[in-house]
Amino acid sequence: MSVSTGVHVSLVEAKLLVEYLETGQQEKADELIAEIQNPINSELFAEIGKLTRQLHDSLNNFQLDSRLNDLATADIPDAKERLNYVITRTEEAANKTMDAVESIFPVVDTIQKQIKAVNPLWQKLMHNKLDLPEFKSLCIDIDLLLKTTDKESVRMHDLMTDVLMAQDFQDLTGQVIRKVIDLVREVEDSLIGMLTAFGLSSEGSSEPSKPKVGDNLVEGPIVNAAQRDDVVADQDDVDDLLSSLGF
Amino acid sequence: MFSPEGALDKNMKVLVVDDFSTMRRIVKNLLRDLGFTNISEADDGSTALPMLKEGSFDFVVTDWNMPGMQGIDLLKAIRADANLSHIPVLLITAEAKKEQIVMAAQAGVNGYIVKPFTAATLNAKLDKIFERLG
Numbered sequence: 001m002s003v004s005t006g007v008h009v010s011l012v013e014a015k016l017l018v019e020y021l022e023t024g025q026q027e028k029a030d031e032l033i034a035e036i037q038n039p040i041n042s043e044l045f046a047e048i049g050k051l052t053r054q055l056h057d058s059l060n061n062f063q064l065d066s067r068l069n070d071l072a073t074a075d076i077p078d079a080k081e082r083l084n085y086v087i088t089r090t091e092e093a094a095n096k097t098m099d100a101v102e103s104i105f106p107v108v109d110t111i112q113k114q115i116k117a118v119n120p121l122w123q124k125l126m127h128n129k130l131d132l133p134e135f136k137s138l139c140i141d142i143d144l145l146l147k148t149t150d151k152e153s154v155r156m157h158d159l160m161t162d163v164l165m166a167q168d169f170q171d172l173t174g175q176v177i178r179k180v181i182d183l184v185r186e187v188e189d190s191l192i193g194m195l196t197a198f199g200l201s202s203e204g205s206s207e208p209s210k211p212k213v214g215d216n217l218v219e220g221p222i223v224n225a226a227q228r229d230d231v232v233a234d235q236d237d238v239d240d241l242l243s244s245l246g247f
Numbered sequence: 248m249f250s251p252e253g254a255l256d257k258n259m260k261v262l263v264v265d266d267f268s269t270m271r272r273i274v275k276n277l278l279r280d281l282g283f284t285n286i287s288e289a290d291d292g293s294t295a296l297p298m299l300k301e302g303s304f305d306f307v308v309t310d311w312n313m314p315g316m317q318g319i320d321l322l323k324a325i326r327a328d329a330n331l332s333h334i335p336v337l338l339i340t341a342e343a344k345k346e347q348i349v350m351a352a353q354a355g356v357n358g359y360i361v362k363p364f365t366a367a368t369l370n371a372k373l374d375k376i377f378e379r380l381g
Contacts, residue, residue, distance in 0.1 A: 094269040102276065216319050216350065218312040221341040221362070231343045235368055238348060238359050245352050 009036055057197060068190050071183075079183050082176045089169040096166035100159040107152045114145045255377050257282040259305035264288075264295045264321065265339075266313040274308055274339065277366050281373065292316025296324055299331055311340035311347070319351060326355045335376050339364060 013036060020029040121138040124130045130138065213219045222231045232238050261283055265271045271288050278286055287302070289295035291313040299307070307325065311318040318338055325331045335357040343361050351359055357379075358372040 091269055095272070098269070098272050098276065105276075105280075214312075216311075216317055217344055217347050218317065218342060219344065220312060222343045225343065230345060232345060232348065232361060235361055235364065238343075238361050241345060241348050242352060242359060245349065247352060 060197060068187075068194070071187055071190065075183050076187075079180045082180055086173045086176055089173050093166045093169040097163050100162040100166070104156055104159050107156055111145075111149055111152060114141070114148055117141055118145055255373075256305075258285055259283070260303060261286045261306045261308065262289060262295060262298060262304045264290070264292065264307065264309035264313070264318065266290050266310065270310065270339075274369075277369050278308075280366070281370060292318060292321030292324070295321055299325065299334070300328070304334060307334055307336045309336065309338060311338055311342045311351075319347075319354060322351065322354050322356055335380060337372060337376060339369075 013032065017029055017032055020026075020032065118138065118141045121130065121134055121141065124134065125138060211219055222228065225231050225233050232241060261278060263271050263274045263278070263286060265274065268290075271290075275286050275288070287298065287304075289298055292309070293316040295307070295309065296316065298304070307321075309318040309321055316324075318340065322336050322338070325334055325336060336355075337358040337360065338351055338356050339360045339362060341362040348359055357376045360368055360372055
């Protein structure tokens with residue numbers, strides 16, 4: 001006797017069933033049927049269980065996905081904007097500082113020039129070798145030097161305050177960069193969560209990945225020079241390497 | 248490039264190549280402080296090369312990592328051009344892999360400065376470059 005569901009009823013079971021029915025024991029007959037069908041039920045339950053788990057995981061993943069979606073559509077573009085802000089602010093600060101410094105250079109040069117002009121007659125005065133016309137000339141030079149120094153030192157003070165104030169970018173950019181670091185950490189956690197949900201291990205690749213390099217091995221500033229042996233640590237290293245090459 | 252007395256000619260034409268205007272400004276200021284007055288700028292190799300071919304530049308200071316044409320490729324192009332090959336080239340770059348420094352040396356660089364750098368380093372390298380050429 002073949003049953004399409006894969007359930008096999010034995011002759012003993014069939015005879016027993018007939019007996020139950022003939023003797024009017026309906027309940028026992030039903031129980032027997034259920035017993036015979038039991039293997040189907042446990043497979044079915046197992047299958048339902050598996051589907052339920054998959055559905056549960058899928059729903060969980062869906063939650064992860066919606067956060068990832070937020071990250072991709074909102075947080076990451078926002079982070080790009082933040083980092084562009086850092087570039088703008090640091091560039092502004094560099095230019096403000098250089099504006100001030102470039103204004104100070106000629107002031108210092110002027111004062112230095114006037115001191116050099118005064119110096120020969122001053123030395124003569126110090127050695128008691130100054131005559132009267134020279135003394136008059138020296139007085140005029142010193143008068144100019146005093147006036148220049150007085151006026152320009154006030155200006156230099158202002159310019160140096162500008163240099164000081166230009167450094168306020170560090171606080172702002174520091175805060176912005178810290179936020180972006182938090183975001184990167186969250187993206188990392190989400191991605192690891194997803195890998196875990198899909199049963200993929202995020203570990204295993206014990207070897208640290210090499211940084212990406214472009215044409216001619218370009219990589220930009222090395223931030224972990226101490227942990228690497230393929231890079232130079234400073235200018236002395238460069239000079240040593242070049243001299244070992246016969247430079 | 249040198250005056251008859253053997254002193255460094257501060258009127259020599261210098262080309263400063265860097266994609267960041269702030270770094271160009273720093274290098275220009277340092278060079279000016281050392282007495283160089285004839286300084287031009289370019290923001291990458293592909294802008295610099297036609298300028299070099301047109302004008303009679305005496306010295307090139309270049310970054311390595313730039314969009315468009317990189318400094319190392321500019322150096323190679325200068326060395327490959329019979330009219331330009333004599334121009335000394337100083338690299339000022341954040342690129343710090345030993346392999347890259349060897350690459351630059353083989354390409355015929357005259358000096359290699361890693362960023363961040365100091366005014367004193369620039370001064371020393373310039374002295375060395377022109378001392379050798381003289």
